[in-house]
Amino acid sequence: MSDRLRPTPGQTVGPFFHYALPFAGDSELVPPGRPDAIRLHGRVLDGQVAPLQDALVEIWQADPEGVVVQEPGSIHRDGWTFTGWGRAATDNTGRYSFTTLLPGATEPGAAPFFAVTVFARGLLNRLFTRAYVPGHPALVDDALLSSLDATRRQTLVAAADASGLEFDIHLQGDRETVFLTYPGH
């Protein structure tokens, strides 16, 4: 497309984002303790399966009815407005954790997923991926999942656990997560 401007390149988030990007309630898309709240959590791991203590994970998701919410307030977090966006820095065990709601399918027949962005020291540009909701009937027909072999596909589907969903992100290695690029990138 000739009318396209060349994008400004990305750069690493670096090691010193913790006093700037995290904010109170950043990982709580809904207050913990709300009856329908789930936890989406996992670790960010390097090529030797060592946890990253300086990674930042962001999620962007539909609400349980599959509605893409266009409400401000993600930083303000009034306790009532579900905005669909959250941010979580990894802790010293490499773990991130969100309190949120289960996303619904945005269209009939679509497989619901969390859109995920990963930033880290040592990672020169952001990575995009998807964390699919496990057990959903539409997973079998999903275009992206169907295009991958079983091992690779597995990296994109969260695992159900007692508190909600677990989704580890492997930047490298045998279980390297499938990272995405979109047309025009």
Place this chain on the structure above:
Amino acid sequence: MTTPTLATQSAISDEIAEIAAGAVPGGQQPQLDYAPYRSSLLRHPTKDLQQVDPEGIELWAPCFGHQDVDPLEADLTIQHSGEPIGERITIAGRVVDGSSRPVAHQLVEIWQANAGGRYIHQRDQHPAPLDPNFTGAGRCLTDADGTYTFQTIKPGPYPWKNHRNAWRPAHVHFSLFGTDFTQRMITQMYFPGDPLFALDPIYQSITDQDDRDRLVATYDHDLTRPEWSTGYRWDIVLTGSHRTWMDDEDHT
């Protein structure tokens, strides 16, 4: 445990030159697998990124409003009782998408070192002074035209132990959202003519000179405010939007 011997700057510069010589022009984005930046060795994906058409939630971006960001947060020089030390600067520019559409009313976040090259961060061990009047973090929303403006002070370069005598060129970290999730990005803005550019593996991980130049602000005398601050202009282009835009949506 053996202490790894740090590479010399000349060894790192040779690696940078070798990769640059073999690079395909037009890479646009930094190489994720870029060994001169040592921390990237175990942190870059080894498989190709999977090309996919954005769907559903990916075609939209989170929105932020006036309850999220106080206009005063765009001024990093007024967060404490006194004036921060350093050269006071204004940084302003426009955020547009790949089709030149302004990215209106969207969140921009910045963070940076102080004038001495020191961050307020536990892990920053550079023995340069902290400035009690400077935190170095700010936010704003772009206006209807995609314009953002920050008041701050010029950050100093700082050492970072990637190799022996490694110094980062002075920079301001920028975090940006677009109109689509796929446009999310974090980058760094640099200052014109920095002598450290050629030596810095993070800046050089973008192998195309034209693309690297896109990270360097321009001194702009029209942004310079008399008796107050020097001005730097830095425009940001996000990747293209994939959504089908309605006519009335185009300029909101």
